Amino acid sequence: MAQPSRTWIGSRLARMAWLPLCLLLVACHVDMYDQPRYQPNQTSAFFSDGRAMRPPVENTVAMGSFDPNSPLLTGKVNGELTAELPVELTAELLEHGRTRYNAYCAPCHGLAGDGNGVIAYRGDMQVPSLHQDRLRTVAIGYFFDVITNGINRMYSYAARIPPEDRWAVAAYVRALQLSQFANVNDLSAEERQQLGVTGRVE
Amino acid sequence: MSAQIFPRNANAFVWVSIIGLVALIGATVAALIGLYLSPWYTDVGVPKAQPVPFSHKHHVDQLKIDCRYCHATVERAAHAGFPSTDTCMSCHSQVWTNSPLLQPVRDSYRTGDPILWRRIYDLPDFVYFNHSVHVAKGIGCASCHGRIDQQHLAAKAQPLFMGWCLGCHRNPEENVRPRDEVFNMAFDPLSLPLEERVQLVEAYQIPTDGRLTNCYVCHR
Numbered sequence: 001m002a003q004p005s006r007t008w009i010g011s012r013l014a015r016m017a018w019l020p021l022c023l024l025l026v027a028c029h030v031d032m033y034d035q036p037r038y039q040p041n042q043t044s045a046f047f048s049d050g051r052a053m054r055p056p057v058e059n060t061v062a063m064g065s066f067d068p069n070s071p072l073l074t075g076k077v078n079g080e081l082t083a084e085l086p087v088e089l090t091a092e093l094l095e096h097g098r099t100r101y102n103a104y105c106a107p108c109h110g111l112a113g114d115g116n117g118v119i120a121y122r123g124d125m126q127v128p129s130l131h132q133d134r135l136r137t138v139a140i141g142y143f144f145d146v147i148t149n150g151i152n153r154m155y156s157y158a159a160r161i162p163p164e165d166r167w168a169v170a171a172y173v174r175a176l177q178l179s180q181f182a183n184v185n186d187l188s189a190e191e192r193q194q195l196g197v198t199g200r201v202e
Numbered sequence: 203m204s205a206q207i208f209p210r211n212a213n214a215f216v217w218v219s220i221i222g223l224v225a226l227i228g229a230t231v232a233a234l235i236g237l238y239l240s241p242w243y244t245d246v247g248v249p250k251a252q253p254v255p256f257s258h259k260h261h262v263d264q265l266k267i268d269c270r271y272c273h274a275t276v277e278r279a280a281h282a283g284f285p286s287t288d289t290c291m292s293c294h295s296q297v298w299t300n301s302p303l304l305q306p307v308r309d310s311y312r313t314g315d316p317i318l319w320r321r322i323y324d325l326p327d328f329v330y331f332n333h334s335v336h337v338a339k340g341i342g343c344a345s346c347h348g349r350i351d352q353q354h355l356a357a358k359a360q361p362l363f364m365g366w367c368l369g370c371h372r373n374p375e376e377n378v379r380p381r382d383e384v385f386n387m388a389f390d391p392l393s394l395p396l397e398e399r400v401q402l403v404e405a406y407q408i409p410t411d412g413r414l415t416n417c418y419v420c421h422r
Contacts (some may be wrong), residue, residue: 033328034327035328039327040281041321043318050315051316103268103271107266107271118265118266119293122265124297125293153296154292155288155291155295159274159288160270160274160289162278
């Protein structure tokens with residue numbers, strides 16, 4: 001009686017035979033997960049220091065990142081620190097400088113630049129104020145130079161802040177200095193009223 | 203009538219074994235799926251021992267250091283990168299200089315051999331990922347890495363399944379935030395009303411026509 005159904009079930013079963021194989025597949029994908037090439041930040045058993053990303057050979061520079069005559073890249077004009085910002089001064093530049101300053105400088109120099117950032121405070125680190133007379137009058141290239149090369153106890157930030165951003169920070173530092181050393185006479189009448197000042201102040 | 207080959211209760215045996223077999227296969231499959239989703243396989247929430255017990259809670263939550271101080275390329279490149287020894291030493295040459303926990307950092311600075319951090323998040327090599335585009339389009343670190351600023355030792359917040367990537371690529375308005383909140387770990391995108399988020403998606407020109415779920419976006 002039920003003869004045909006047996007072959008029917010048989011062929012059905014044969015068609016399902018691949019299903020258990022899927023379980024095996026789950027276990028064999030590792031070769032595509034870890035392909036025989038290096039990814040950034042990977043470790044390497046080949047190099048003795050263990051890193052796959054090789055540091056550049058000493059004294060090599062990236063294309064376009066070296067030009068001894070460019071104030072933008074050196075902060076200098078004819079060997080002297082430049083007094084002029086080599087990029088255009090815009091509100092965006094200052095805003096960009098603010099985010100960079102808050103990320104890279106504020107931990108030590110403080111949000112307002114008076115040298116009492118949270119690290120200086122927690123770690124008992126002596127950090128100079130950016131509102132000294134000397135720093136207020138120094139050429140703007142000086143800030144670029146300090147960020148690029150570091151100074152005494154302060155490390156270089158050149159590896160993390162590209163040159164254009166360093167100028168944004170330098171411009172923002174100038175804005176900070178102005179914010180702490182503004183002349184009341186430069187304020188509008190309305191702002192002066194808020195401060196309770198009338199007339200010129202000498 | 204021919205003699206019975208099987209006893210009467212054989213029928214019951216057949217049924218019990220068929221049901222039992224189906225149940226067994228079902229349970230095995232469920233157990234495998236459970237294992238696949240469990241931290242045992244995905245490592246979610248399981249911190250790894252690092253060469254230096256670096257704490258994000260300490261440095262980010264308490265000291266308020268910006269992510270970019272250490273992961274400087276996150277806005278510019280595909281990879282966020284790990285801080286160099288020089289970055290640690292910019293502070294630790296002057297603060298906590300005698301801590302025994304920092305001995306590997308000082309050794310590394312002296313010898314020039316890098317600290318080999320153990321990866322927490324690691325996509326398969328056949329997946330392409332890029333940080334800079336996500337940061338530029340207003341996706342916060344916390345949307346993918348969770349509250350890492352509350353962790354002492356870093357642990358995964360996401361198994362990084364494909365379905366998770368696709369979920370956000372389908373509905374970016376659920377996760378988008380203003381650009382200046384990207385590094386703010388405490389900001390919750392859902393605290394903004396939906397209309398505002400939809401406006402952000404438009405303002406940042408995030409494609410919503412399904413282009414972002416094409417296979418070649420991530421498998422190239």
